[in-house]
Amino acid sequence: MAFNIYDFTTLTHSIHVGLAESFSPVVATTIEWIIVGVTYLLFVALFGLFLVYAERKVCAAFQQRLGPMRVGPWGLLQTIADFIKLLMKELIMPRKADWFLYNIAPFIVIIASFMAIAILPFAPGLQSFDFDIGIFYLTAVSSVGVIGILIAGWSSNNKYSLIGAMRSGAQILSYELSVSLSLLTMVVFAGSMQFSTIVEGQRDAWYIFSGHIPAMIAFIIFLIAGTAETNRGPFDLAEAESELVAGFHTEYSGVKFAMFFLAEYINLFIISAVAATVFLGGWMPLHFGNLESFNHVMDFIPPVVWFFGKVLFVIFIIMWFKWTFPRLRVDQILTLEWKYLLPINLVNILLMALVVLTKFHF
């Protein structure tokens, strides 16, 4: 098996060929599915744990303290210990909760996140399925999660949960518009909804540079709306702990709470990964037009490193928001979306269309 850190196509291809040679097509496909599924599960679990750790450390740095330091070196094992604790905790369900909906809600939330993660290109050849309406698919599945949140709030038989879920519903439905429209701006520029084409189109310059002003506006709007869609501060109204205790997941404990918790971090990863892919070139190294030697040096850094570097950069910015800003109020959140972001976004699409028509870009 040829392993090439710069291009995973050969690796995946050789696995496929190897399996196809030794098994019947049905078995081979099943095994491939299992491999892909297990890989994603492992990745999500590990990266989720890492993000929780990173969030703790980042927030500690903002708050002038050290963060977890006791469990393992620099507290590296703290999140694992916490996760084990969560897994072993007793599951408590409110007496009058709707049994079926209460139990299914965490799964809906986490399944939506898993579905969205499948479309992301991590590196050349490291993408589980790449089809021509990738961005459309992404916006579609990422809005399924809100159904889980609404169900969780409704079925818990708790007024705080219900208020949290209603807030979350209003917020995510509104910000869904901004996320889609800012992505649409970039689709106009890229001329494709397919992730591989979008990344390939940024070979000479990332879209945020080549699309200049409209792309930057779209990027900022996407960051704001993306933060709101993941229910993170300053848009964390759904779980505003000073008002609603813990919002929609007040009544969840143990592993079910862990699912919501994990889903929040996967969503953070997805939003950052989409921002990185659509605006910052995905796994594409930093290239500047005809600076041959510079481009060559940049090519030396593997695409996976580029991808995760960009994702972590965006994640850091989003964490920065959370640990600096106070929370918005529910009417302000809707005002921000409907009165400011949405009109700006619509004008921005027109601007982008003009830029594309007049070829006034790099």
Add this chain to the structure above:
Amino acid sequence: MSEIREVIINNDRLATDEYLVNMGPQHPSTHGVLRLLVRLEGEKVLNVQPHTGYIHSGIEKMCEAISYPQIIHLTDRMDYLSAHMNNEAVALCVEKALQVEVPDRVKYIRTIMDELSRLASHQLWWCVFGMDMGALTTFFYGLRDREKILDIFEETCGARMTVSYSTPGGLMFDIHPNFQKRVKEFITYFRTKLPEYDKLLSGNVILRERAEGIGHLSLKDAIDFGVTGPSGRASGFSCDMRKHHPYSAYPFVKFNEILDHRCDTLARYEVRILEMYESLSIIEQLIDNIPEGDYAVKMKGVIKLPEGEFYQRVESARGEFGVYIVSDGKKNPYRVKFRSPGFSNMFALNKMAKGHKIADLVAIMSTLDLIIPDIDR
């Protein structure tokens, strides 16, 4: 359902789209065990009904069974963030009754300790306010600076919060030799850190949007409800006991009473921030001029107050704190009543929060700076 029954008793049935939420006794935003029965329509607050008594500890009743110097130790536990002011109020009241004149040194030290407590209290208020608004970082900034004041307290009297430092006739102990040096160090330190508070929170556009024009408490309402302290002064109610009824070393210092006429959450926020600057300047005026002398006058072993009624008020970090002692000439009081600022301030909450959102209710409650043991006593 008890809350439903209460509504029916009040002959005030719920409309179909209204509902009741019990905020507390265990709720993160009530900072203790206050229970608010909130009547909501969607997110809109229609009525707030505070229910107190969840941490009632019978301090006033207990006072009847103990001697005057012992009362000091109970007052620490009421408003634990302005423990020294409470101690001082009782001490001043007893001194007034016995017509004891304490040395200037005691007055100066008491005033410095008052202002340090006020600073510590406002710092904690600031961090908690930020947290209630969803900005968690403020909590650690505030606590970082408060720690330094608590260290000074610890060195001075051995306790960090429940200081019990003032006692009838003076102080428990003289100040530590390091006291002046450390307080001056703290002032220089905090003068550099206080602008950070503004950078992090005061100037933030989200905070200003959320605080401006929210929780309006007119001057008339403030006086009607007896809202004192920074919350009252933000409504333009000149109620600073340090100005109007000066005690201890306040007649010797120059300071401004911070008044604001905007009456909203932002005004209450800014009054407290500006008060921190005033406190710093009061300490600066006093710290180098602490006169030599005794730290306490010799009192009798058993303090007996003459028959009669005595009242003394001080400005605690939350407003006017009063001690009312009825004495029948014995070594323990016949009746003690504390006028706690938090109790009066809390009942203005309904007036202020009506018609606003739940998030505003939390912010308004936070700017009233409620300490629940102070309310329940």
